[in-house]
Amino acid sequence: MRLIRIVDQKLEEYVCVVLLSLLTILLCAQVFMRFVMGTGLSWGEELSRFVFVWLMYLAASLGVRRKGHIRVTTFVDFLPQRMRRIVSIISDILWLIFSIWIVILSIGMLKVMFQYPQLSPALLINTAWAYLIIPISFGMMGFRLLQLYYQEFKERRGGNVDVPRKK
Numbered sequence: 001m002r003l004i005r006i007v008d009q010k011l012e013e014y015v016c017v018v019l020l021s022l023l024t025i026l027l028c029a030q031v032f033m034r035f036v037m038g039t040g041l042s043w044g045e046e047l048s049r050f051v052f053v054w055l056m057y058l059a060a061s062l063g064v065r066r067k068g069h070i071r072v073t074t075f076v077d078f079l080p081q082r083m084r085r086i087v088s089i090i091s092d093i094l095w096l097i098f099s100i101w102i103v104i105l106s107i108g109m110l111k112v113m114f115q116y117p118q119l120s121p122a123l124l125i126n127t128a129w130a131y132l133i134i135p136i137s138f139g140m141m142g143f144r145l146l147q148l149y150y151q152e153f154k155e156r157r158g159g160n161v162d163v164p165r166k167k
Contacts, residue, residue, distance in 0.1 A: 012062035012140070019055040023048060046122040050130045057137035064144040092145055099142035106134040 030044040063069045076087050113128035120127050 012058050012065065016055060016058050016062060019051050019058065023051045023055060026051065043122040046120055050120075050123075053130060054133045057133045058140075061137050061140035061144055064141045064148070067148065092149070096142050096145050099138045099145070102138040103135045103142070106131070106138070110135065 026044055026048045030041055030048065033044070034040045060069075071091070076084050079087065110128055110131060113131060114126065117126040117128065119125065120130070
């Protein structure tokens with residue numbers, strides 16, 4: 001049970017730390033090879049790009065869990081408190097629908113990409129592996145959004161929930 005709680009509360013953070021560390025090592029190695037050794041790693045730039053894309057998509061899921069995404073609230077701030085809450089719920093429902101839609105579309109895209117592979121120029125791997133993060137991250141964003149509403153529901157009912165919240 002403890003492992004499940006750690007995965008639930010820290011998965012994105014741990015994976016983002018590993019990816020950011022890998023990205024830093026790759027970029028430093030690339031700079032060293034170019035400017036000190038006079039040559040570059042043929043695969044370093046491409047792998048750095050793939051790692052960066054995965055890092056950003058996973059960080060978006062982490063942002064949902066921490067309620068850290070930017071919202072334009074200029075108009076909403078002029079509304080009464082009850083209306084703000086209603087507008088917030090509607091925008092989150094639209095966000096959830098969008099996330100589900102992206103998951104569905106990206107799974108269809110990945111099926112085609114795995115059926116007709118296109119190899120990346122330097123790494124010679126199927127580019128579908130780079131795009132695999134799209135349904136994963138949007139699925140995680142949708143899950144985290146539902147999780148936040150579940151936490152809020154339980155808190156209003158007086159229950160105790162171990163879902164992290166913004167401080």
